[in-house]
Every structure is written in structure tokens, then in C-alpha cells.
Amino acid sequence: MGEPDNAVPEIYVQPGEAHLATEPVLFRTVLGSCVGVIFLAPRRGIGALCHPMLPEFPKKLKGQMSWEQSCRYVDFTIRDMAQRFDELGVPRRDVQIKLFGGGDVLLMTGGSMRPTVGRLNCEAAIRVLEEEGLDVVASSLGGTSGLRIQVHTGTGEVLLHRLR
DSSP states (O other): OOOGGGOOOEEEOOTTOEEEESSOOEEEEEESSSEEEEEEETTTTEEEEEOOOBSSOOGGGTTTSOHHHHTTBHHHHHHHHHHHHHHTTOOGGGOEEEEEEOOOOSOOOTTOOSOOHHHHHHHHHHHHHHHTTOEEEEEEEOSSSOEEEEEETTTOOEEEEEOO
């Protein structure tokens, strides 16, 4: 993405991780049933990518998990990142959210009518973002294939590739 002097650092975001950058970076990740929640404050040059794996933080474990362990949960990581943007002085109305993933990529047998992890992750993300007053400006959720995404926090550009 540009010549070497225009290059930005690249960060691969693993499942269960969340990264915030106050300088332009290129975040990369691969999503299956996980959701990728991108936070962008274009005027401030701040961006983040959260890669939670499970919909809801288990209330019975409150206070028993590290921050790193807690970032595995959609509801925790969205609220935590929203608070971090608040602490940086970014009004919520200036935060753009882009939401990806939540696919049904795990083979289900037995005709179960239970919601899949992917669907539960999508529902949790949409609900918590709404509760936090954050607007989704772009999304690609669900489906049966994984996604490879990369986001340039300096431009807000997201490149998406569907995996077979």
C-alpha cells in the first residue's frame, strides 16, 4: 500500500485481541465466527481493531479475568474500546464503526436450531454498539465463509477478501 517511505506499521490482530493505534497502522486479521469491530476517528487519526470470539462476558467471572482474557468477549471489548476513545477525548458521534465477520463457518450436525456462535456474536455486537451510542457505517456480517480483512487507520479504507 504505497512506496516504502509511505509505509505504515502492520499489526496482525489475533483472535481475542484488541489493538488501538494513535498513529496510522495497517491492521490485518482473519475472521470466521468471530467479529471484527473497527473503531475509527478519522479527524484524530485514531483507529482500533477488536477481534472478540464469544458474545457475552460471563458475569460470574467478573474481577477474575485479566484485560487480555476479557477481550475475548464481544460485549466487554466494545465497551472497553469505547471508553478508551472517550479517554482520548473523541466524542462518540465522531467515531465510525465498521463491523465484519460472524460467519457460520463451523460445521453443525444434527440439524440443531440453536443459534450459532457467529450469529450470537453479530447480535451481541449490534446490541452493544447501539447501547453505547456508536453508529455502524459499514458492515459485512454472517454468511458461511471466513473473511480476511485489513484496515488502514490513516485512511479508514478496509479491504475484504472472502475465503473459500
